[in-house]
Amino acid sequence: MARQARTSFPNHVHHLLVRGHNRELIAVDDDDRRLLMSHVVGAFKEHGVALHAFVLMPNHLHLLATPGSAEGIGRSMQSMGRRYVAAFNARHERTGTLWEGRYRAHMVGGDDHVLRCMRFIELNPNRVGLAPGLLDYTWSSLAHHLGATRDSSITEPPAYWRLGNTPFEREAAYRQYLEAGIGGQEALEILAALTSGRPWGNSAYLREVEKIAGHSLVARPRGRPRKSAD
Template structure:
């Protein structure tokens, strides 16, 4: 079966996952991680893609992003791949690919899933045992959203601003969100949607997307279509 084209739409929220080839590390030390984030910041600004949340894990990268053009997301990720991998290979005296083929991504209904997705992304280091507090992990947007530091990569979405009238209120509310955690079923649904490229949202959201792209917005039922009963 032919691979479906990636569904990427201007002015829509997208969850992006990019994994290392054979799940190998995408960074070997903090200098690599700093270089990756700096390259992402430049590429996002050039392609006019807003980054709302991110985390650099040992062997993969999560992004929550809104492009302003149809091809902005792809152009950003292509530029990131060329720039970061070239520097990474030169620094570590290696050749060849670093990433597992093309990045995975799916549009997301912001009104329902933006905040849950931000939370899921920023809880990744805790699930992996890399930190005990989200803000203690330096390679994610959690410290920014919790008021620990100002991250120039991040463009806070309106839904985050609506969490409180002051920075203190927003940070406190977000801390409570992170402490509440997420259900495993919610996490799995979020990850599966991005890895398989299917939009995440309500039937009304999927119907609206189908008007914008000829690509299917949901997998077709397996098996042969049922025959109509004889009249």
């Protein structure tokens, strides 16, 4: 069966996931983690992709990013994956693949949905018990968005800028957003978008991307349309 083509538009926010083969570790220690993130940042810079948020988990990596071209995401992920695996294999004296197939991706639109996706990404360690507090996990962009650190590789998306007029206002508003937590249905919707590759956003955004694509990008109910009562 042919693989489903990804939908990727320039200047649209994308949520990306790359996972270790058989859920194995993609980074053994902090040296690996620094190396992986350096390849991500380097590839994104090379191909004109803005990095908004990330979390590096033991066996997978989530990224939120906006490409400047339709090819930016694909070329960046290919470059990052190839270079990091070569370095990882050499360092750990291993051969073969590291990734579980292709990376997964979907577009995200509408301020609220972009912020929800950021929250989903940055709260990942807290949801699975790797960090009891918001700032207890090192390998994510959460500390940057709360003002605890400054990461020059991060470019805040417009949705984050609109949280307030000053850095303090934005950080405080985003902290409240994080503390509200993630509902189970919301998490399922985001994971379903990653699995299907379909855009995730409000109705106005979905209409916008379907107009650009020239065809439906939203899942429709299966079967025949229901007959009206009359």
